[in-house]
Amino acid sequence: MSDESIARALQSDAPLTAAVRQRDVANAVAEERGWHEAALVGRTITINRPRAELYAFWRDFRNLALFMENVERVTPGDDRRSHWVVRAPAGRTVEWDSILTEEVENELLAWESAEGADIKNAGRIEFRDAPPGRGTQITATIVYEPLGGDLGKLVAKLFQKEPKIQARRELRRFKQLIETGEISTAKTSDAAPQG
């Protein structure tokens, strides 16, 4: 935390991902974890539902595959470990184990990828009450180690070259699913006859 801007960002009540010098924050994260580099992604969204309901939905990690576009499945292991299988371009998949590092009921879930992960990543989801009558505010913060080489390219494609876009789309799908019971689409069903 030598850099003054990081300290300032951390003092602020705003999420880290809103830091003006975000790269400095990411560098500090990378240094802390011994990664060669870190990318930082974050997003806050308001969902018109009670905090406990949202927390419970998210805590059952199997549900995440319902709205995360590229996640094929999340299999819970023991209480704190889950296995992620993520679809990648060209029919490949990337996989890792994720370990829950912090859990405060109805408030916070934090995780970090286990040793040997294809993509080293960590993150936290915070749940806060929105102003009265407005449901819950969810802030997702994710850091990951960008990779070089083939796998890096694959990961870049996976995150649609812009992880921020990916993150906000995932949260919007989550909101749609929870609030409306379905995920909005203008695409026709695959089963629809063409022509």
Add this chain to the structure above:
Amino acid sequence: MRALTWHGKHDVRMETVPDPKIVNPRDAIIKITSTAICGSDLHLYDSMIPSMEKGDILGHEFMGEVVETGPGSTLRKGQRVVVPFVIACGQCFHCSKQQFSGCENSNPAETQDLGEIAYGTAMTGLFGYSHMTGGYAGGQAEYVRVPYSDVGPIVIPDGLDDEQVLFLSDILPTGWMAAENCQIEPGDTVAVWGCGPVGLFSIQSALIQGAHKVIAIDHHPRRLELAKSLGAQVINYHDVKVREALMAMTGGIGPDACIDAVGMESHGFSIDNVVDAVKVATRLGTDRAHVLREVLMACRTGGRVSIPGVYGGVGDKIPIGALMEKGLQIRTGQTHVHKYLRPLLDLIGEGVIDTTFLISHRLPLERAPDGYKMFKEDQNTVTKVVLKPDWEKEAA
């Protein structure tokens, strides 16, 4: 099915395309019985709207008969419904405030990005209006898929013709909300710039809502005639200086409320990225922003400004001094259609509102490309084109 598809500037075609299907639980499929060409469709026709793709099905003013429902739909087969052009989920914060045109969920996640770049916030899903607003197929077709069909469509009782209720889907509530945004008080004079369909319905609505006097401003003689027939006094801006006339007609005070039913030629969806936004808005700000400027200069001190006309990018030389020094209030926005369906349907049923005077042309759907061309080229006599998918079948 047969549908009107967009292919580029002044190039719309009737084509055979796949039938829509139920995709999500709350969907319904509607067999279109009547659909209209909206003034804002001309912006698509003029290729002003980025994020259109070849083959997109147009149309956002439509009604028809329910032919299929998903398990979450509350509609029943055989019901006649009018469908709002705004797609709203009914469950998000904005919907709970009846701000349906701010629905946070109806635009699919992957098409919300453009609005966020252009406006700081994603747009709501609309039928048949580019991929920035969701890329939904429109209703100038034989059938259409209606998402959230338990929230949007209103069931029409027997005894009311299509033509009496069709405009509930867009222009009637748009004109009504434009007048409502004027917060009309007894004795008020309301000035309306633009006597297209929305302007005319604004005039009608302002009078119903209690305006003492409505002054309509346009240059098309036929449209001014229609405004007059509704009870408005008129100004032809080709012949008269608008602000001076308004001052004279309001005892030197200015109108209490002003409605800009013109908007920019470059309208709400004409931005696909920041570069385009700046380019398009700069190019078009010159010829259309003058209505908003004129409104702000003409409105009386402490008056209200209502903007149903669509603005898309950034405008300059807006008289911010007049706005502040005169203490004007501005209210604007895409129409919260769902909010107005029931009360307006009731007013139609009671005979208080008749919208059919606006229809100048009725064509089989198959002739939709002609309809666009006519509407584009002769706005004086072509006030509204209604398309009927059934007509070619009857003829066959």
